Every structure is written in C-alpha cells, then in structure tokens.
Amino acid sequence: xxxxxxxxxxxxxxxxxxxxxxxxxxxxxxxxxxxxxxxxxxxxxxxxxxxxxxxxxxxxxxxxxxxxxxxxxxxxxxxxxxxxxx
Amino acid sequence: xxxxxxxxxxxxxxxxxxxxxxxxxxxxxxxxxxxxxxxxxxxxxxxxxxxxxxxxxxxxxxxxxxxxxxxxxxxxxxxxxxxxxxxxxxxxxxxxxxxxxxxxxxxxxxxxxxxxxxxxxxxxxxxxxxxxxxxxxxxxxxxxxxxxxxxxxxxxxxxxxxxxxxxxxxxxxxxxxxxxxxxxxxxxxxxxxxxxxxxxxxxxxxxxx
Numbered sequence: 001x002x003x004x005x006x007x008x009x010x011x012x013x014x015x016x017x018x019x020x021x022x023x024x025x026x027x028x029x030x031x032x033x034x035x036x037x038x039x040x041x042x043x044x045x046x047x048x049x050x051x052x053x054x055x056x057x058x059x060x061x062x063x064x065x066x067x068x069x070x071x072x073x074x075x076x077x078x079x080x081x082x083x084x085x086x
Numbered sequence: 087x088x089x090x091x092x093x094x095x096x097x098x099x100x101x102x103x104x105x106x107x108x109x110x111x112x113x114x115x116x117x118x119x120x121x122x123x124x125x126x127x128x129x130x131x132x133x134x135x136x137x138x139x140x141x142x143x144x145x146x147x148x149x150x151x152x153x154x155x156x157x158x159x160x161x162x163x164x165x166x167x168x169x170x171x172x173x174x175x176x177x178x179x180x181x182x183x184x185x186x187x188x189x190x191x192x193x194x195x196x197x198x199x200x201x202x203x204x205x206x207x208x209x210x211x212x213x214x215x216x217x218x219x220x221x222x223x224x225x226x227x228x229x230x231x232x233x234x235x236x237x238x239x240x241x242x243x244x245x246x247x248x249x250x251x252x253x254x255x256x257x258x259x260x261x262x263x264x265x266x267x268x269x270x271x272x273x274x275x276x277x278x279x280x281x282x283x284x285x286x287x288x289x290x291x292x293x294x295x
Contacts, residue, residue, distance in 0.1 A: 013262070048280070049241055
C-alpha cells in the first residue's frame with residue numbers, strides 16, 4: 001500500500017537520523033522513488049541539517065577561549081579548589 | 087568535535103582533584119563550544135552568554151568533587167550551564183514570551199515543509215559567504231527556545247539524543263519531537279532562501295525551476 005506524502009513528512013527527521021524501523025524505512029524509500037516532492041523535501045531538510053552543523057556557521061566570539069582560560073587561571077590561583085579526594 | 091575518552095576524562099578529574107589543578111584546562115576545553123552555544127540559545131546575547139559561560143566553568147571547577155560519573159562529564163557540565171543560564175534569565179527578568187508560549191504549546195504550530203523541487207545541492211562552498219552563515223544563524227535564533235536548544239545541542243554540537251535529553255532535562259521522546267519540528271521549521275524558512283545559493287548550473291540544466 002502506498003503511503004501518503006504527509007506520512008513521509010512526519011518521519012523525515014527520524015529517517016535522516018536513521019531512527020525508523022526497517023519496515024517503515026522500506027515504505028518511505030518506495031514512496032521516495034516516485035515522489036519528487038517528498039524527495040526534494042527530504043534533500044532540503046537533510047541539507048539544512050548538514051549546513052547548520054558546519055563550524056563556520058556558529059563561531060565562538062573572538063578571544064572567548066583565551067578569556068575563559070584566563071578566568072580559570074585566576075580561579076586556580078585564588079582558590080584552594082574542590083575538596084581533595086581521600 | 088573530539089572528546090577525551092571516558093577513561094581519560096575520569097583520569098583527568100581524579101588528577102585535578104588530587105591537586106594537578108592545571109589539568110582542568112584540558113578537561114573543560116572540549117565542552118567550551120557547547121557551553122557557550124547552549125547559553126547563547128537561552129540568553130540570546132553574546133556578552134551575557136560569555137559571562138555566564140565563565141561562571142559555569144568556575145562552578146564546575148568548584149563542584150568537581152560532586153561529579154559522580156553516572157552521566158557523561160559534558161552532560162553534567164551542560165546541566166550546570168543550563169541552570170546558571172536560567173538563573174541569569176530570572177535575574178535580568180528577561181524570560182522571553184516565545185519560550186513561555188512554546189513550553190505550553192507542544193502540539194501547536196505548522197510543521198508542513200516548504201514544497202520546492204529546485205534546490206538539492208548542498209551549497210557547502212557557499213558557506214564561505216558571510217551572508218549564508220547570517221541567514222542560517224538568524225533562522226535558528228528565530229526558533230522558539232525549546233526548539234532552538236534541541237537544534238543547538240543535537241544538530242550544531244552533534245550530541246546524541248540521549249545526551250541532549252540529559253543536558254536539557256527532558257525525555258528522549260521530547261527531544262525527537264522537538265527536533266523534528268525544529269528541522270521542519272528550519273526547512274520551511276531556509277529552503278526557499280538557500281535555493282539562491284545552489285550552484286547556478288543546476289538551475290540551467292536541471293530543468294526544474
């Protein structure tokens with residue numbers, strides 16, 4: 001039985017994460033073979049996931065790490081630190 | 087992102103607690119990005135996020151002896167970051183309406199994808215262009231907070247479902263549902279814009295416009 005587009009959309013995210021059971025996956029694959037709209041939705045969603053994961057999209061502010069570690073150094077010098085393990 | 091192996095992590099923690107304090111730098115380094123972006127997601131302000139990130143790291147150091155090792159170190163660190171961030175939000179009285187709405191509205195919203203057939207290529211090279219990065223950041227910043235958190239940890243910091251759930255204090259099912267909706271919202275807002283960045287030849291020869 002052919003599943004509907006809307007049914008495919010509901011599982012797009014899990015499909016991308018490889019988190020759908022094999023039977024449903026096979027049904028979705030069959031649907032995608034003939035449905036250009038759903039395969040475009042899948043491709044574009046997957047592309048969005050890939051793009052946002054790119055380190056160039058979200059960069060730490062310049063000098064963030066240096067300032068953080070300088071702060072840690074100050075703390076290490078000032079405090080006796082966490083309780084020593086016995 | 088490379089995380090120190092669990093054994094190495096446990097070893098570092100033991101040694102910091104035993105007095106080799108300088109090793110704390112190496113222990114926290116793999117968590118820095120996640121701490122900052124989780125806080126930026128909550129606070130939506132670079133200066134506040136950086137300030138609370140520093141507070142978080144100091145708190146982690148001071149409480150290191152309380153880490154029991156029953157979750158990943160980064161998960162524990164992120165739950166401290168989240169608490170610190172929520173504390174800061176309460177302090178500045180700036181808890182945004184969108185997050186309050188979204189928390190009581192798990193069912194609402196339109197998650198129908200944008201229908202398009204002309205953009206398929208991953209315009210990875212286009213990321214060299216500052217404009218594309220800005221479009222992506224803006225789309226994520228516009229998501230309601232409960233969705234933004236999940237996208238940040240799962241898709242940007244590439245944590246698994248379980249770790250994301252533990253860091254945010256929600257169930258794995260909620261992570262999956264929110265992730266699905268967040269990705270659908272992003273696809274809807276981004277796909278039509280990103281189409282412009284796809285290689286041009288695709289549109290000339292692809293036959294689909």
